[in-house]
Amino acid sequence: MGRKILFITTDQQRYDTLGVNGSTLARTPVLDRLASEGIRYQRCQPTSVVCMPSRASMLTGQFPSTHGAWMNGVPLAIDAPSVAESLHDAGYATALIGKAHFEPFMDPFGRFAENSLASLGIPTIEQPWFDGRRGVHRGFDYLEFATHGVMGPLHYAKWMAANHPESLSGFYQVVDGDLNVNAAGGGDTGAPQVKINDVPREWYHTDWVAQRTIDWLGAQSNDRDWFCWMSFPDPHHPWDPPKSEIGRVPWKDVELPLNYPERASEREALLDQKARHWRAWYDGTLVSNYEAPAKWVPATMSADQVREVNALNAVEVELIDEAVGRVLKSIEERGWGDDVDVIFTTDHGEFQGDFGLLFKGPYHVDALMRLPLIWRPAKTTKTTPGVVTAPVSLVSLAATFLSVAGRPAPAWVEGDALPQSDDEARTRAQDATVTEWDSALFGVDVHVRTIVTKEHLYTEYGRGTLHEGNEGELYDLRDDPLQRVNLFNDPSLANIRATLHERLLAHADRPGDRAKPGILMAPV
Amino acid sequence: MASLRHEIRIAAAPDEVWAIFTRPESIPEWFPGIDSCTVEGNVRVIKTTIGLEMPEEILTNDPIIRRFVYRITSPVYRFHLGVIDVIEIGPNDSLCVYSTTAEPDALALIIAGATMGALAQIKHLAEGP
Numbered sequence: 001m002g003r004k005i006l007f008i009t010t011d012q013q014r015y016d017t018l019g020v021n022g023s024t025l026a027r028t029p030v031l032d033r034l035a036s037e038g039i040r041y042q043r044c045q046p047t048s049v050v051c052m053p054s055r056a057s058m059l060t061g062q063f064p065s066t067h068g069a070w071m072n073g074v075p076l077a078i079d080a081p082s083v084a085e086s087l088h089d090a091g092y093a094t095a096l097i098g099k100a101h102f103e104p105f106m107d108p109f110g111r112f113a114e115n116s117l118a119s120l121g122i123p124t125i126e127q128p129w130f131d132g133r134r135g136v137h138r139g140f141d142y143l144e145f146a147t148h149g150v151m152g153p154l155h156y157a158k159w160m161a162a163n164h165p166e167s168l169s170g171f172y173q174v175v176d177g178d179l180n181v182n183a184a185g186g187g188d189t190g191a192p193q194v195k196i197n198d199v200p201r202e203w204y205h206t207d208w209v210a211q212r213t214i215d216w217l218g219a220q221s222n223d224r225d226w227f228c229w230m231s232f233p234d235p236h237h238p239w240d241p242p243k244s245e246i247g248r249v250p251w252k253d254v255e256l257p258l259n260y261p262e263r264a265s266e267r268e269a270l271l272d273q274k275a276r277h278w279r280a281w282y283d284g285t286l287v288s289n290y291e292a293p294a295k296w297v298p299a300t301m302s303a304d305q306v307r308e309v310n311a312l313n314a315v316e317v318e319l320i321d322e323a324v325g326r327v328l329k330s331i332e333e334r335g336w337g338d339d340v341d342v343i344f345t346t347d348h349g350e351f352q353g354d355f356g357l358l359f360k361g362p363y364h365v366d367a368l369m370r371l372p373l374i375w376r377p378a379k380t381t382k383t384t385p386g387v388v389t390a391p392v393s394l395v396s397l398a399a400t401f402l403s404v405a406g407r408p409a410p411a412w413v414e415g416d417a418l419p420q421s422d423d424e425a426r427t428r429a430q431d432a433t434v435t436e437w438d439s440a441l442f443g444v445d446v447h448v449r450t451i452v453t454k455e456h457l458y459t460e461y462g463r464g465t466l467h468e469g470n471e472g473e474l475y476d477l478r479d480d481p482l483q484r485v486n487l488f489n490d491p492s493l494a495n496i497r498a499t500l501h502e503r504l505l506a507h508a509d510r511p512g513d514r515a516k517p518g519i520l521m522a523p524v
Numbered sequence: 525m526a527s528l529r530h531e532i533r534i535a536a537a538p539d540e541v542w543a544i545f546t547r548p549e550s551i552p553e554w555f556p557g558i559d560s561c562t563v564e565g566n567v568r569v570i571k572t573t574i575g576l577e578m579p580e581e582i583l584t585n586d587p588i589i590r591r592f593v594y595r596i597t598s599p600v601y602r603f604h605l606g607v608i609d610v611i612e613i614g615p616n617d618s619l620c621v622y623s624t625t626a627e628p629d630a631l632a633l634i635i636a637g638a639t640m641g642a643l644a645q646i647k648h649l650a651e652g653p
Contacts, residue, residue, distance in 0.1 A: 104634075109638050110557050111638060178628035178630060441633075521638070521640070522634045
């Protein structure tokens with residue numbers, strides 16, 4: 001038998017929320033141990049800082065400008081390449097349990113399989129594949145979905161409605177009556193997207209995803225390898241973990257984030273150094289994207305609200321850590337402990353108060369772009385544990401899974417397999433990653449490209465509603481790890497800016513076929 | 525209020541295109557995601573694949589100018605107006621335009637997104653295999 005693959009993702013989780021990455025709030029002993037046994041990446045970037053494009057990159061091994069799902073609400077083409085199809089071809093049993101989000105959630109007609117499978121009561125559905133064949137949906141034999149609550153047609157929502165209807169009202173209502181991201185506040189501080197949820201822990205979606213994963217693994221035979229994508233919806237907003245757990249991290253004891261100056265004038269001075277849409281969003285004069293509440297003004301956020309959001313986020317991270325522990329224990333008990341590669345990451349980050357902001361949008365800084373990534377290779381490989389400081393990207397995951405399976409990366413994959421050491425990254429000249437943003441919603445379009453090296457984070461804003469096409473940001477990550485001082489117009493750094501500009505041009509001109517950009521079908 | 529429009533060119537006579545959707549009860553045949561409907565007078569109630577029911581009022585069904593106008597009357601919509609036009613380009617060449625205006629804005633986007641699938645199906649039915 002070969003190596004099995006447990007791919008664990010969370011949603012909207014910052015790098016610094018893991019103990020091993022410096023968190024002082026959440027205790028994450030399970031993930032910390034995985035990191036100590038494997039490879040911990042100190043600078044992993046997404047291809048996009050919102051869910052759908054980023055997740056599509058994990059599946060396809062392609063940048064959004066290649067796979068075509070360029071913003072939330074744009075479905076990944078049903079016949080887009082999929083690493084799960086390649087693994088399926090290699091004989092792997094394949095499952096995705098939890099949050100997928102390759103297709104829009106807002107789908108009253110149930111036109112997308114992700115939204116109709118639970119109603120159909122079948123584990124997967126036949127679809128066209130990239131190579132012209134037909135096969136299981138995006139290469140997965142088994143699909144069971146959940147998202148950030150109990151509304152909608154997904155499996156978890158239906159399970160809750162059928163089995164625990166009395167607990168439905170405990171969850172925060174993610175969207176308001178206008179179907180915008182809800183701005184209503186809750187908890188002790190009135191922070192947006194916060195609610196005290198009286199749902200018992202064992203019914204919360206984190207434990208549900210873990211249990212459904214354990215059940216699927218339990219049904220697998222010993223004579224077949226498997227690829228299981230276990231995808232937790234948390235710690236993405238809403239921040240409504242089970243009330244029984246919130247005492248783990250008392251919000252009043254939470255220290256404010258390093259990048260949240262308590263004085264408004266200091267926050268505003270930082271924002272004013274950046275491209276103009278930062279301050280406009282903060283002040284409430286601009287809504288550029290759907291992913292944050294349109295009716296919420298970041299400038300109104302109090303320090304206590306930042307504390308409460310960070311506390312509840314940490315609680316959700318701890319629950320995920322414990323859920324991962326349960327799944328790993330079940331794998332050990334099955335006798336697979338030495339044969340499983342475990343890869344843990346997330347799709348993008350979250351401001352959590354940095355610069356006075358919450359949620360996400362076209363803002364390319366570490367809060368949204370620096371991600372936790374851990375690869376614990378199967379113990380049979382006797383891989384030397386280590387830390388990789390070179391920039392790596394989620395676009396490399398597909399090729400990494402295929403390398404684990406002993407399969408060559410197909411031509412459609414744009415990212416090489418993850419390096420296991422800085423030496424390996426150096427040998428491959430893997431020293432930079434690119435993150436893309438394109439959005440066009442209700443008359444506002446934004447286009448952003450960012451390249452990150454060990455030394456610099458460089459962003460260019462393309463021509464759009466808010467930008468002339470000549471704005472940008474440049475941060476020196478060695479001297480300014482919090483990205484507070486924008487050096488874009490510093491003449492002494494003109495050469496560095498020119499070099500990074502050329503590298504972004506090279507990214508735009510990279511070889512390979514591009515899918516036709518998909519069409520916006522829903523806000524998310 | 526958001527207003528969106530999608531269109532598709534169809535290699536068929538305009539009357540053939542019009543015939544596909546002018547019967548209100550025909551909507552499950554050409555609108556992906558609508559499983560069934562009932563029609564009483566000018567009220568049509570559609571049922572989607574995921575079991576959602578939406579009542580609609582048909583406002584115009586004009587074969588002369590080939591214009592079908594309806595509104596979704598579910599309370600979740602503060603306003604909705606859907607307009608399907610078939611415009612003659614040539615004897616065997618039509619432009620089918622599906623416009624959606626709605627409030628809340630997000631719903632306009634969702635419905636308009638679905639109308640693209642409807643246009644593709646209308647084209648498929650009009651042009652044949």
